[in-house]
Amino acid sequence: MQCPSSRCMRLLAVFLCCISSTLSCELSYWVRNFVFDDVTINTHVISSASDVTTVFYCAMKCKETPFCGSISYNDDGTCRLYPVVFPNDATFPHSPGWRHFFSPTAGCILEQGYVWLNRINLCIKVLIEKEVLSDVRNSCSQLGARLVVLDTKEKNTDVGEYLKANVDEGMYFIGLTDVQQEGRFVWENGKDVGFSNWVRGEPNGGTRENCAVISSITYQWKDYPCRGCNFICEKLF
Incomplete structure (x- = not known):
């Protein structure tokens, strides 16, 4: 089933599965902000890693990091963690390959x-x-x-x-x-x-x-x- 294109352009749910020693899974919900596709968010960075294999592992790093509210992931394996959710009208440099996701429960929302x-x-x-x-x-x-x-x-x-x-x-x-x-x-x-x-x-x-x-x-x-x-x-x- 296809979702309406307008809805797809607003949100994309990314589900994070954390596998423990007992092979149990914990589900977390992330939303993709298409406004920040192919842009580098280089402010308010908590931490950055260059060897992250997938966006799911990037999201796991955020989940494990206190105060992390959003992430950017580049297809070259770079993962950046941020404490805030950025407003849609923010301006950052163009740079191909970046995708940005935020947690709907992240509290420190700049636009508020x-x-x-x-x-x-x-x-x-x-x-x-x-x-x-x-x-x-x-x-x-x-x-x-x-x-x-x-x-x-x-x-x-x-x-x-x-x-x-x-x-x-x-x-x-x-x-x-x-x-x-x-x-x-x-x-x-x-x-x-x-x-x-x-x-x-x-x-x-x-x-x-x-x-x-x-x-x-x-x-x-x-x-x-x-x-x-x-x-x-x-x-x-």
Whole structure:
């Protein structure tokens, strides 16, 4: 049975069979993006291999790699893994032999406003919505995300650099509050603060300021009332 050509030009299902020692198979679903036929995608590359015999083995490599959301395979055996799904209007160099596939469950989708920070393997989305804390958390949750947890110097620096280069100057909510116990700031993942980057003298707001915000200029934190700021979600995988 033939499928309609328009449908075939949109999607191609590629089924990946992973054979274990017990010869059992696990089925995964991949979609071919014909827009990227015969183009080289050379940005956001997690890893690349030149000895991959088939696109199925390339897909297996992606399945085994944390944060992998799409692949490109060339008929010369080159396999590239990416953390994101690229928008159809992206422009890349022409190069024969490449075929691109993505997982429908891949979460860090650039065309939906997500940003992949490659050095720290983090997918974030900045929301320009000044809401109260409960609504902020709900907005992140609806994206399959949470307020960003900046528990390392590297994460704080890279997120701060992104804000400074790409958003309006201001303060942005992060996933750190002392709502449950005054004076004890806890991350959205339930962990106490280890690394911190408070402005000197902060936190100092007492019960009036139970949330933490990051400056898009200095990358430092202040305590702040739990309402009225834009915020940053991080995608959970």
